[in-house]
Amino acid sequence: MITFPPLSAERRQELVKVASKIIEDGRISVRNIRREIIQSAKRIEDEQNISEDNMKTFLDDIQEVTDTYISRLNSLQKEKEAEF
Numbered sequence: 001m002i003t004f005p006p007l008s009a010e011r012r013q014e015l016v017k018v019a020s021k022i023i024e025d026g027r028i029s030v031r032n033i034r035r036e037i038i039q040s041a042k043r044i045e046d047e048q049n050i051s052e053d054n055m056k057t058f059l060d061d062i063q064e065v066t067d068t069y070i071s072r073l074n075s076l077q078k079e080k081e082a083e084f
Helices: 009-048 052-083
Strands: none
Touching: 009 052
16 A cells, blocks of 8 residues: 655645646537537538527537536535645
8 A cells, every 4th residue: 555645735735736737628628529510510500501599409409518517617616625
């Protein structure tokens, strides 16, 4: 069994910053994926005459999924901050 010494306050702050950076990168990735999906959907809408109602429903669904993942990332960030 390996034992680790207790973390110093400085090291805890560093770990919180690292975790926050990773979480923010995750948020950015989720938003970029959303943007790419929306762009693809708009191209398909123009090419295949998808109704505005269907497109609106699709975009709402994409936003809901995005919000879910952003919320999960926010919860994870709070958990990690409390852990450190």
